[in-house]
Amino acid sequence: MFISREALETGVGTAPLGLRIAAGSARSAPIHSASGIAPLAARLAQLRQHWELRLGRLDWTPDLAEDIGSARWFRGLGTLFGLSALALAFLPDFSAMAAPPAMPVDAAARDEFRNQAIQPLAFGAESGHRMGPTDRVSPVANVPERAIIQLTAIYTQGDSFDRVLQRAGVGAGDAARVSNLVAGSIDPAGLPPGTQIDITLGKRSGPGQPRPLDAVSFRARFDLKLGVQRSAGGFVLRPETIPVNAMPLRIRGTIGAGLYRSARAAGAPIEAIQQYLQVLDQHLSLDTAIEPGDTFDIIVGFKRAATGETKVGELLFAGVERNGKPKAQLLRWGGDGQFFEASGMGAQRSGLIMPVVGRITSDFGARRHPILGYTRMHAGVDFGAPAGSPIYAVGDATVAFAGWGGGHGNHVKLDHGGGWGTGYSHMSRIAVSPGSRVRAGQVIGYVGSTGLSTGPHLHYELYRNGAKVNPMSVRFTVSNQVDAKELAAFKAKMAALKAVVPGAAMGPLATTSPVAGLSTP
Numbered sequence: 001m002f003i004s005r006e007a008l009e010t011g012v013g014t015a016p017l018g019l020r021i022a023a024g025s026a027r028s029a030p031i032h033s034a035s036g037i038a039p040l041a042a043r044l045a046q047l048r049q050h051w052e053l054r055l056g057r058l059d060w061t062p063d064l065a066e067d068i069g070s071a072r073w074f075r076g077l078g079t080l081f082g083l084s085a086l087a088l089a090f091l092p093d094f095s096a097m098a099a100p101p102a103m104p105v106d107a108a109a110r111d112e113f114r115n116q117a118i119q120p121l122a123f124g125a126e127s128g129h130r131m132g133p134t135d136r137v138s139p140v141a142n143v144p145e146r147a148i149i150q151l152t153a154i155y156t157q158g159d160s161f162d163r164v165l166q167r168a169g170v171g172a173g174d175a176a177r178v179s180n181l182v183a184g185s186i187d188p189a190g191l192p193p194g195t196q197i198d199i200t201l202g203k204r205s206g207p208g209q210p211r212p213l214d215a216v217s218f219r220a221r222f223d224l225k226l227g228v229q230r231s232a233g234g235f236v237l238r239p240e241t242i243p244v245n246a247m248p249l250r251i252r253g254t255i256g257a258g259l260y261r262s263a264r265a266a267g268a269p270i271e272a273i274q275q276y277l278q279v280l281d282q283h284l285s286l287d288t289a290i291e292p293g294d295t296f297d298i299i300v301g302f303k304r305a306a307t308g309e310t311k312v313g314e315l316l317f318a319g320v321e322r323n324g325k326p327k328a329q330l331l332r333w334g335g336d337g338q339f340f341e342a343s344g345m346g347a348q349r350s351g352l353i354m355p356v357v358g359r360i361t362s363d364f365g366a367r368r369h370p371i372l373g374y375t376r377m378h379a380g381v382d383f384g385a386p387a388g389s390p391i392y393a394v395g396d397a398t399v400a401f402a403g404w405g406g407g408h409g410n411h412v413k414l415d416h417g418g419g420w421g422t423g424y425s426h427m428s429r430i431a432v433s434p435g436s437r438v439r440a441g442q443v444i445g446y447v448g449s450t451g452l453s454t455g456p457h458l459h460y461e462l463y464r465n466g467a468k469v470n471p472m473s474v475r476f477t478v479s480n481q482v483d484a485k486e487l488a489a490f491k492a493k494m495a496a497l498k499a500v501v502p503g504a505a506m507g508p509l510a511t512t513s514p515v516a517g518l519s520t521p
């Protein structure tokens with residue numbers, strides 16, 4: 001809103017209110033009119049107009065590529081910086097937001113969490129809320145109590161028989177007497193967790209008294225059921241033997257496209273097939289020694305209780321047949337779970353046992369070291385084999401060294417007596433300890449690539465009176481794998497196992513093992 005120059009000078013016309021007052025005051029006090037408010041306001045308005053026109057006409061956003069260094073250019077630069085500063089001023093703050101404090105878990109809260117956990121309760125834990133009756137609970141008169149209560153308690157990990165009974169509501173005296181009785185027959189600590197214990201509680205002798213224990217019964221072992229019954233003045237133990245058929249389970253079939261699938265299809269338990277493959281792998285190469293038309297023959301320890309439960313034991317025999325002729329017949333023998341090939345039995349074997357199933361990749365002699373780069377004596381023989389392949393003692397021996405051997409990695413040295421020794425290097429894992437006795441063919445470790453090694457292999461050395469000699473140039477006799485004394489028993493067991501008819505384990509229940517001397521778990 002601007003006022004014309006005349007209006008300002010006459011103080012009349014279209015001038016706004018403020019100026020009219022000013023005009024009025026100018027009339028009454030003319031002295032002030034020249035240096036008074038009206039000229040100042042006019043001057044201000046003039047200045048405002050002047051700058052508004054000027055600023056409005058100004059080009060605030062010139063092309064900064066033109067007239068570089070001119071006033072216009074600097075104004076453009078100023079605009080740029082000004083707008084940039086403005087934009088930066090609105091930059092949001094990325095500092096972390098304050099989170100609400102985590103819930104404080106003190107001892108009381110932890111107890112509460114534990115009380116509300118369901119699993120321990122399911123296993124008969126002592127946790128959980130127990131609320132006693134308050135004053136608001138009024139006893140119901142003349143309601144007959146149940147005469148007996150039958151319940152099931154669960155024996156849990158690290159439990160005690162006494163505690164299980166007390167948890168189920170058995171009085172301390174009865175629980176102690178019964179658990180003592182049970183402990184005289186079996187070791188309750190050996191009960192598998194999850195064992196169900198059936199408990200019968202009898203009638204109370206009086207109000208407020210604990211119910212007396214009438215009977216307890218549970219499966220103590222695969223072939224034994226234990227019962228405890230109250231009789232005049234005490235408890236009697238009633239063991240009940242469950243008939244168990246221990247006929248080994250024999251499964252035969254054609255290998256076909258895959259051994260695992262064929263054996264599963266024939267009904268072999270998974271753990272039996274795994275053991276079978278492991279044993280075969282230790283004695284022959286699974287890749288080349290088995291063909292689709294071959295027959296697999298698996299015999300595992302097996303138990304079947306009259307009550308219906310079954311239990312698969314250890315692999316007893318692993319066989320492969322081709323065109324009706326045995327290609328491998330491996331029998332578990334001895335306490336350490338080793339398998340021995342039946343076909344070679346009886347003949348005294350001579351020469352070195354191969355320390356590993358594999359091929360020689362580097363001979364004894366001078367060669368260029370793959371890591372150190374210079375030519376030097378290779379004082380042993382290298383066998384290429386997959387990592388984890390078992391390494392066997394080449395003869396009966398005492399373990400002279402087993403541990404870290406620097407560039408040899410995990411290293412085992414065997415003393416075979418008579419000045420002979422052998423060394424095994426780069427193992428992934430050592431399976432013997434220093435000073436122990438090992439037999440020929442016993443697994444002493446596993447192929448690896450520890451120490452100065454470019455890949456999984458066995459570096460094998462032979463010592464004659466401490467000096468390294470070519471392992472392949474020496475032949476020395478090793479004792480037969482199965483002791484001559486045990487050979488007859490070994491053959492008898494083999495014959496007995498091979499007489500087992502496939503599927504016989506599922507036949508009518510026989511309570512004694514048909515295989516003499518067979519001890520299955």
Ligand SMILES: [Zn+2]
Pocket residue numbers: 362378380381382458459460
């Ligand atoms: Zn080597």
